[in-house]
Amino acid sequence: MGIAAMLGTPVKRREDPRLITGQATYVDDIKLLGMLHMTVLRSPYGHARINTINTDAARQLPGVVAVYTAQDIKGTVGNIPVAAPLPPHITSGMGRRLPLAEEKVRFYGDPVAIVIAENRYIARDALDLIDVDYEPLPVAIDVEKAMQPDSPILYEEFKTNVATSMHPSSEQIDKIFADTVANGGVIVKERFVNQRLAPSPMETRGVVAEYRKSDKALSLWSSSQIPHLLRNYLAIQLGLEQNQVRVIVPEVGGGFGCKLNIYPEEALASFAAMKTGRPVKWIEDRDENLAATIHGRDQVNYLEAAATRDGKVVGLKFHVISDMGSYLQFFTDVIAIAFTLPMLSGCYDIPNIYSSCDTVFTNKAPTDAYRGAGRPEATYMVERAMDVIANELKRDPAEIRLLNFVQPEQFPHTMATGALYDSGNYGAALEKALDIIAYDKLREEQKQKRAQGKLMGIGISSYVEMCGIGPKGTTPFGLYESARVRIEQSGTVIVYTGTSPHGQGEETTFAQIVGNALSIPQEKVLVLHGDTDSTPEGRGTYGSRTTSVGGSAVFQATERLKEKMKTIAASMLEASASDIELEDEKFTVAGSPQKSVPFKKVAAAANTSNTLPPGIEPGLETTVFFEPEACTFPFGTHICVVEVDQDTGEPEITRYVAVDDCGKQLNPLIVAGQVHGGIAQGVGQAMYEEVVYNEDGQLLTSTFMDYAMPIAPELPHFELGHTVTPTNVNPLGVKGVGEAGTIGSTPAVAAAIADALGVAHIDMPLKSEKLWRIIHKQ
Amino acid sequence: MSVPAAFDYHPATSVDEAIALLQQYGDEAKLLAGGHSLIPAMKLRLSQPEHLIDIGKISSLSYIREEQDHIVIGGLTTYVQIEQSDLLRKHFPLLPEATSMVGDQQVRNRGTIGGSIAHSDPAADLPGVVLALKAEIVVQGPQGKRTIPADDFFVDTFTTALAPDEILIEFRLPKATGSTGSAYDKLANKASHYAIAGCAAVITRGQDGSCSAASIAITGATVRTIRARAVENALVGKQLSETVIAEAVSHATDGEDMIVDIHGSEEYRRKMAAVVARRAIMRALERI
C-alpha cells in the first residue's frame, strides 16, 4: 500500500492483538505493594432517613483497617462534581451530594459507608457487620407522579422534585396548529416513553489510589473516559493542587458514556489512601454496576405534530420530561436540555418547533450520558412522529421523509431549534438505503406475507445527530482537545493525545493521520493517551468527538512539525523551504528529484542540533490545542425488517440495512465496527433492555438474569452502506461515528415492529408478551 | 457485591469419599459439580456453605453408555458431552436438542446434568427432559444406592427427593419401544435465556397410527417442573390431528401454580406453555 493511500483504508486495529490475547492492563490488573481493598455499603432502600450507623463490629473484624461514613469525610472531601449546574435550584445545592450519604439515602445502591481491609473477602464480610438504622420513607419512582405536589420529596427544603422547568409561551405554535386544522391539515398526538437503560460496559468501573504523603502526590488509576477532567475535579474535591494529582487510565473495557463521570468511589479510595497511607483498590461488581453506575435515557415525552394533507410537516410541539434519578452526576441536568431539545427537528425542514422541558428528581440511580446521550431520545421522538404522521395520512414513511428533508443546498442551515447543521444530504442516504434493501420489492413481499397471515414489518429511521463537541462556551471548562507530537531522532513519531480512547481504535486512526501527513508508514507512529503526567491537558473521549476534535489537534500539530522539518531540509538541501516536498519518507526539492534527504535524517538533525542552521530551535516537538468552532452533524438512514411470531409475540430482525454518513472515513473498518456495536445497543433498547424498579424503589433488574442485554445470536447480519458528505468545521472533514448506530437504529426497529402489528406506536422495549397482547388483543 | 462467604474446600476423589464428607459436615456442606448454579448463588450469598465438597473431578461419574434396555448417563456428564453424543442423538434427540439450548458455550462446557437435576430450578431445561423420558434416577448415600423414578423426584421449587447425604450418580433412560419421536421446545426469556416456558415431548404411535403413549413435561412456566397429565390423557388413544393437539395443549398448566416475574405474567406463561407444547409435540411426531 502506498503511504499516501493510507488514510481512508481499512487498516486493522493495532489495539486488538493485546486485547484479544489477554495482555492488556486494566485497572484490576494494577497490583501495588501493601495494597488494601475497599468495599462499599449501599442502601437497600430507595428512600430512607439514616438514624444511626454503628461500625464498631465491622472495625473489629480482623483484617479490617478502617470503616468510614459521611461523618468521617465531611469537611475533607467535597461534593461530587457537576459539569454545568443549571439554575435555579441546582446552584443552591439541589441534587448535590457528598460521596457518602449523609442524612438520607435516595436510591437503591446509594453509598453509605466504605470498608478498607487487607483483602476483598474481609472487606465484603465486614459490610454485613455495619449496622445502619434506616427509617424507610415513601418513594418517588414514576417521574410524572414525582412532579405532583403530593409526591414524596427527595430534597425537602426545595418542596418539589422538579429541578428545572422550562415552559416558554406556546401561543405561536398553538396558533399554527389551529391554522393547520382550519386549512384541512392533520394534527397527531402521541406519548413516548424512552425507557431507562443500564450502559453495562464489559469492564465495570474500578479505581486504585496511591498517596505519597511527603510531597502530597496522589496517583489514581481509574477506568475512565476523562482522565484530565477527573484529575482537575478530584483535586478540587480533595483540596489538592492539580499538579499533585496524577490520573492514569489504563485499558478501559467500554464506557458508553457511563465513565464520563466522577463517581463517589474515586474520591473515597483517594481519601482512604491518604488516611491509611497505603494504596487502596476498589473494583465494582456487576450488581453494583447495574445499581449505582449512571443509567441512561429515561424520558417521558409528549408530541403533537401538525402537517398539511399532502404531508408537509408545519410544526412539532414537544414536552420533554427528563427523569434524572436521585442526584446530579457530571452531565445529568443537561442531557435533555443541551442534547435533546436542539435536535428536535431531526433531518427535517420544519418551520415551527416548540419544546418545553422539566427535569425531575426521583428515587432511582442518577441518569447521565449513555451512547447518544439525549440525541437518541430526540431522534426517536422525531422519527416516531414522522411515522405517526405517515400512518395518519396513509402515506409511505419513506415518502414523507423525502418530502420534508432539509435539502443539500440549504447547508449550513440553522434549524427552528436554533441548532446550526454543518452539512448534509439526507435524501441521498435514504435513497441509498432503499436501494440496498430493494424497498419496493420488500413492500410487495410484505403484502404477500400479510396475505399468508405473517406479521412482517418494515421500519425506516433517518437520523441526524450532533457530534464533535464542542464549540467555545459549551461547558465551563472548555471543550478543546490537546495533542503533543514528538518526533524522535530515529524518525519515529510519538503522539500524546488528550483524548481517551477506550475501544474506539484511535491509536490506529491517529497513526494513519500522522503517517499520511508525514508520508511515513503508520507503524512508525506511536499513539499514547491516558496519563495526565505525559499529556498535561485534555478533555477525553465522548460525544463522538475524539477524531473530529482530538484528531484535528493531532493533525495540526503534525503539520506544524512538518513545516519545521521542511525548513531544516531546505537548509540541508540548500533550497528554499517553499520548494520542499515531502513524499515517500523523504524531503525533495520540487523539480529536482535527485536532491533529497530522508525523513529520518532530518529528524536526526533536528534532535542532535549540531548540524542545524542558526536560528532554528533544536528538537521536534509541539503541542496544539484545537477548539472547534461548531459541532458536526453526521446522519444516515437505517431500515429494519422484522417478523413477529403470531403465537408468542417474539420479534425477529430478518434484515438490517444501515447507510451512515460520518463525513470522510479515515478507516472504514473502524467505522463499520462502531456502526455494528452502535446498532447492537440501539436494538437492545428497542427490543430488550429496561431498568425496572418496583413501586417500593427496589431494583428488579439487578443482575443479567433480569437485565436483558442482546447477545450475538439475537442480532441480524448488518448490511452497511455509506455516503460521504464532508464537513468544514475541522481540517479532517470528519464528523464522528461512535454513537450514530445507536441513534439511528432504535427508531428503525420500533417502526418495523409497529408496522408488523399494524399500529402507529408501541412503547419500548418491544418484548414478546407486550406484542403478544397486541396481536391477541389481550 | 458478588463475593462468596468463607468456606473450606474439599476435593473428593471418589463417591464414597464425598459421601463420607457429606456425613461429616452435614447441613454445613454442599456438593460442587460444574458450579454454574451454586457459585452464582454463593457469590450473591444466597447460599453460604461452610464446606464445599468438589465432586467435579470424579471422572468415573462422567459417561454415556448403552445397556440392554437403557441408555445410562453418569451424574457428572457435562452438557457438551450430551450435546455431542451420537448415541443420544439416535435414541433421544430431545436430550441433545434441549442441552444445546442451555445458556451459552461456557455454561455447557462446565454444567452437568446431575447438577441441573439436583438443583431443580423450575426454569431449567433438563428437568423437563428427564421427566418426559421417565428416567430412573440413581442416587447413592451412606446406606448404598437407591433408584428414584423421575416422577417422584421433583418435589417443589429447588426441592427434590434427594436426601442431604446423597449424591446423584446416574440417569437410566429406558429405550423407546415402537414408533416414538421426541422433541424439546423453549421460549427463552431474553435476559437469562432460561425458559419462560419449555416443553419436552415424547410421543409413541401405535399400529393404527393413533397415539399409544405420550409423555409431556412443562418447565419454566410452573413453579416446579411437571408432567402435564391432562395433555397426555387428551392425546393418548387419539389420531393426532392439529385440532386434537391444540385442544390437548390448552390444558398444559391446568391447576398449577405459575411463575410470575418481569419476563412473563401468569396468563402469558400459561399460553406460552401451550404454544411450546404444541410445537414440541408436532416436532416429535415428525421425528417418528
Ligand SMILES: Cc1cc2nc3c(=O)[nH]c(=O)nc-3n(C[C@H](O)[C@H](O)[C@H](O)COP(=O)(O)OP(=O)(O)OC[C@H]3O[C@@H](n4cnc5c(N)ncnc54)[C@H](O)[C@@H]3O)c2cc1C
Ligand atoms: C450464564 C448462565 C446461563 C444459564 N442458562 C441456563 C439455561 O438456559 N437453562 C438451564 O437449564 N440452565 C441454565 N444455567 C444453569 C446451568 O445449567 C447449571 O450448570 C446447572 O443448573 C447446574 O449444574 P452444575 O453442574 O453447574 O451444578 P452446581 O452449580 O455445581 O450445583 C448445583 C446444585 O446441585 C448440587 N449438586 C450438583 N451435582 C450434584 C450431584 N451429582 N448430586 C447431588 N447434588 C448435586 C449442588 O450441591 C448444588 O446445590 C445457566 C447458568 C449460567 C451461569
